[in-house]
Amino acid sequence: MSTDASDGAEAGPAVTVTPDAAEEAVSLLDGEGLDTDVAGLRLFVQQGGCAGLSYGMRFDTEPEEDDRVTEQHGLRVFVDPSSLNYIGGSTLDYESGLQAEGFHVENPNVEAECGCGESFRT
Template sequence: MSNVSLTISAAERVQSLIAIEGKPNLMLRLAVSGGGCSGFQYGITLDDKVNDDDVVSEQHGVKLVVDETSMSFLDGTELDFVEDMMGASFQFRNPNATSTCGCGSSFSA
């Protein structure tokens, strides 16, 4: 079971992106990799494959896939989709991040 949660807003945005792609079997893949201005960076992709080390869950009609290594950095994280005057973006609320960069796409743990 995944300890990463999607808000309804994030799930609705992912569903619309999957609809645009026209491939209903796509899943949301979250990952963490080295890099970014704070040490680690988030990755968000649509994927149709599940690897041996993936943790898969379904939330609000979206299949969420996270590899075991990334899960250790994302445990307890909430992914939201926010639209405001500055634009629209996915936002990570990660309790494991000790600091984040200004753009919100990288963090340190």
């Protein structure tokens, strides 16, 4: 398991987490009764969507051995090696507004997105 320092290791974090995203995710983790010192948010890429790939998120009680672990603003984010190839350098944000509310991934590796923004191609 490789770990990124919260201040950014030399290679930089696998995923940057905004304070709003961290606050919301930690609140949800606490609500599930998970220990935020060990548990975290898993961010991954899966086949699907009209553009070919889509993002997935879930809570995990602990990272897998080969995960890249980023800890920022009190939130641990787990990314598996194959997903890291697609989402490395991305920013995880949380948006709350009239149009939509939820987590959003800003991915610099995306070449095209579907119209709804739920799937992408690199």
